[in-house]
Amino acid sequence: MSLDTATVRRIASLARIRLEEPEVPRMQAELNGILGWIEQLQAVDTEGVEPMAGGGAVSLRMREDAVTDGGIPEQVLANAPDREGEYFGVPKVVE
C-alpha cells in the first residue's frame, strides 16, 4: 500500500498538522518508506490469534463514587494561552 499525495494531505488534515505544499512530497516519501518496511508483517500468519491491546492488567479496577477532585479553576486555567475570565477562549466556532 503506497500513499498518494491526496492521502498524505487528508491524513495531515485528520491529524490537524498543517502541511505546506512543498513539504508534501518529502512527507509522502518518508511515510512510504516506513510503510514499505512495515509491509513485511503481512507475511505473518495470524489466523486465530487474539489481538493484544495493552501491556498490563486483565481487568479494570474501579474507584468509589466520591468527589475528590475539581474546585481548582485557577490552576486549570493558569496555563491557558487565551484565558477569557473563567473560560478558555478559542476563535469562534460555527455549528
Next chain:
Amino acid sequence: MHPTDFTLRGAIEALNEGLLTSVELTQAHLDAITALNPRLNAYVTVTAEQALAQAKASDARRAAGVAGPLEGVPLAIKDLFCTAGVRTTAGSRILDNFIPPYESTVSGNLLRDGAVFLGKVNLDEFAMGSSNTTSAFGPVENPWSRANDPDTRLVPGGSSGGSAAAVAARLALGATATDTGGSIRQPAAFCGIAGIKPTYGRCSRFGIVAFASSLDQAGPVARTVEDCAILLRSMAGFDPKDSTSADVPVPDFAAACARGVKGLRIGVPKEYRLEGTPPEIEALWEQGLAWLREQGAETVEISLPHTKYALPTYYIVAPAEASSNLARYDGVRFGRREKGADLKDLYERTRAAGFGAEVRRRIMIGTYVLSAGYYDAYYLKAQKIRALIKRDFDQAFANVDAIVTPATPSAAFGMDEKQDDPVTMYLNDVFTVTANLAGLPGLSVPSGLDAQGLPLGLQVIGRAFDEETVFAVGNAIEQAADFTALPRLRAGA
C-alpha cells in the same frame, strides 16, 4: 575522592557516616553541571535553588533521625515527568512554558524517600527517538568519544539521552528515564551505565507525558546495577491513579543483586544473531554468557521466532497510540498557540509549529494506520503479532529464568550519522523493543568496550515482575565485566 565520583549507594553510605552533607553533595553536582552542561546539553532546566533547599531540608531530616532510603541523593529527572511548579517540556516546543500544578507519581515517590532534584534533563521530543537529536532544546552529546576520533561528537542514544549523559558525566548520581522501545536501555548502553525498564505496570505512569501508553514504562539509569535497584525500589509501587499500575508488592531489589546466578537457566535467543551485527558485539555476548556459566548458570539456546517482526509491529502500535495521546496538544488549555483564521487553522498551525519533524512523522503514520479501511491491515495485524511475540516469551520462560542478549546493534554513533532515513534510526531498538511489546523487564548492563573504546551493553530480560532475577543476572555480568572505563567528559576529570 570527588563527591561526584560516588556511586549512589556509596553516596548514601557517605551521608550516613557523616562524611559529607547533602548540601555539599548537591553543590558539587551543581558545579559540575555549570562546568559541563554547556557542552553536553544534558539538562534543559537546572533547579539549583530548589535543589539546595531540598538538600538543606534533607540534611535537617537526617540530623533529626528521619532519613528516607534516598535521603539527600541528588538526581536528574527526565523532562517527561511532570514536576509541580517546575517547567516540563517533553523536549518539545509545543509545551512552551508549561508549568504542571502536579507531580508525577514516580518523581513524587523519589521526593518522599528524600531525593534531591537537580533539574530536568533533555530527551528526544516526546521520547520519540534513539539519538536525542530530536529535542527542541538541541541534541545531547555523549560524554564518551572514539579513541582515534575524539572530535566527532557522538549521540548519547535516546530518548533518555539527557538522563544517560548526565549520569555518565557525573552530573547526577542517578536519573529517572522512560522506555517505550528501548529509551532507557539503549542510551544506558551508549553511555556506559546501567538502566532498567521494569515490567509494564511496575511504575505508575501518572504524571508522565504519554508517548505510547501500552508500552511506556519509567525506570532508573545509574552507574551500577545495584544503584538502579535502589532507585527502582523507590520509584515503583501500586498507584490507584493509573489503571494499568500493578497492585503487587515491591521487593528489595538491591538485596536480589547479590543472589548470584548459580543454577539459573539463561536463554540465548538464536533469532538475535542478526546479520550485520559487529563481531565485537557478538564476541561480547559470548563473553557475557561465559561469565554466567563460570558463576554457575546454565546457558541454553532458545527460539523467539517472531523477533524480526517486533520493530515493524512497534512502528504501528507506538505511532498509533501517540497520534491519539498527542491530540491534546492543541493550543487551547496549555502550551504554545499559533494564530489561526478559525479553530481548525489554529490547530493546524499550532501543531505544525509546535511539533518537530519526527513527532509529526509519527503522528502521521499513527493517524494513517488507524484510519478507516487500514485499521485491520495495520493496527489489528500488529496487535496480533504482538500477541505472538508475547507468546514466544511465555514459551521461552517455561524453560529459562532469564534471557541475555546484546543491548544494541552498535556502539554510540556520530550526531550526523543515521539521519538520512527514519527506518535506519529505528533499527537501533531491534534488541530492546521486544521487551516493551511483551511488557517484560529488561536491564542494560555496561559490559565492555569496542575497538574504539566506546562502551557496549548486554541486556537481561526477565519474566514479568521478576526484576529480582534480572538484577541478579545483571549484577553477575557487571561483577565479571569489571567495567571501570570512564568517559572523557566527566566531572572532576
Next chain:
Amino acid sequence: MSFTIEGATGPWEIVCGLEVHAQVTSNAKLFSGAATAFGAAPNSQVSFVDAGFPGMLPVINRECVAQAVRTGLGLKAQINLWSRFDRKNYFYADLPQGYQISQYAHPIVGTGAIEIELADGSTKTIGITRLHLEQDAGKSLHDQHPTKSFIDLNRSGVALMEIVSEPDMRSPEEAGAYLTKLRQILRYLGTCDGNMDEGSMRADVNVSVRKAGEAYRTRCEVKNVNSIRFVMQAVEAEARRQIEVWESGGSVDQETRLFDTGRGVTRSMRSKEDAHDYRYFPDPDLPPLVLEAEWVEGLKATLPELPDARRARYVAMGLSPYDAHVLTLEKETAAYFETVAQGRDAKVAANWVTGDLFAAINRTKTSIAEPPVPAEHLGALLDLLANKTLSGTLAKTVFEAMIETGKSPGAIVQERGLRQVTDTGAIERMVDQVLEANADKVAEYRAGKEKLFGFFVGQVMKAMQGKGNPALVNEVVKKKLG
C-alpha cells in the same frame, strides 16, 4: 392503522430510530473525581484529567458502571460481563483530550426491548440495540464574544449512557412515546434524572422515509434534540423534507442535521469539516471492564419496581388502567400514591390523588415532588373520612385548609371544630327548630311542593355549619315532615 404522510406520489412511511444520551446519576465523573452537579461556576468542576493535561490518566467510577448495568437490566437487556473502552478521535474545542473515551466495539449492554403505549391504547415493542458508557464533552458558548467561543469544561468527563434503539418507530407519536417511556424507566431506576432542560437527556434522531414494502432508504441524523416535543416535531419535519427531496427527483444524502426549533425545520450542519474518520482503537490506558456475574446479580436483586410492573400491580389493587397509567408516569407520583394508599382503600386514594391533589398542584403551581399537601396528611384525611369523622363535603373543606395552613387534618378538625355531627338527638333538635321557623314552607311541602325537601336539608346543614352527617340529616327531615 399505521401512520403515513401523504406525498404527491402517494403515502410514505417513516422509519425512525433514536440514540439517546442520558447523563448517569453519580456524584463524580466517569474517569475523574470531579463533581457532576448542574449549574456550577465555569471550570470549577474540572480535574486535570477532565482538562486533558499531560500525563493525566483515567480511573473508572464503579457507580457509573453499576448505573449502566441497572439500566441494562431495566431494559431487559443482555449484560456483557466483558466490555472495553475505545478512543473516538476527533478535534473539537470542548474535547480536551482530542478523543472521547467510549465503548465502540464492545458495549457493556447488548440487545434489549422497551414496550411503549400509544394513545389508542395499543402497545408496541421497540428494540434496544445497545447501551454503552462514554464521556461527555465540555460546553462551548458562542454568544459571549463577537469573535470567540468560550469553553467551560464542567461537563467534560461526566458519564453518559448512549442508548441506541432499533429503527422500529414508524411515527412521531411512537418516537415521543419511546422517549417518554425510556425517560420514565431511567427515572424509576434512578440512573438518570431525565432533566432534558438541563441537558441530562438528549436525542439524536435517525429518520428515513420509504414507500410501503420497500427496503430502508438513506437516513439522516438530526443531532442533539432536547425535548420530547421537539423530537416528535423533528421526526415529522425531517420526514417531510426527505419526501420532498425524493418526490422532486432528488436523492437524500446521508448527513448530520440540526433541528431549528424556532422555524420547525431541520438544516444541514454548517461545520461539516472533512468527512469524519474517528480512528477508534482500544484505549491503552484502560484494561477491559470485566464484571463478576455475582455483582450483576446483586444489582438485579436490588432493582426497584419498574413502571410496567407497578402499573400491573395497581390494576390488581382495583384501579382503572387509566388511573394506574397516570399514577405510574412519574416515580414521585407513584411514591406519593403508595404512601396515601398504604393500609387504605386504593381506589379512594387514587381518586383523591388524581382528582383533588392534581387540581391543587395545578392551582398552586407546585409539583408532586414538592406537593401542596404531604402524602401523610392526605392519608390522615382519608382516615377521617373512613371513620366518618368527616363528611365528603367537610373533607374538601379540610383539604383546602390543609393547603392554606400546611397543618395536619387532625389539627384542623380540632381547631375549627369541624367534626361531623352524628348525634341523632342533636340533629332532631335542629330539624325541629328549622321546621318551626318555616311553618309556611312546611305547609306548602305537605300540600305537595316536594322539591322544598332540599331547602329544609340545606337550612339544617347551614344551621349546623355544615357539620351534620348528610345521611342522618336527610333521614330525620324526612321522618319529621312525615
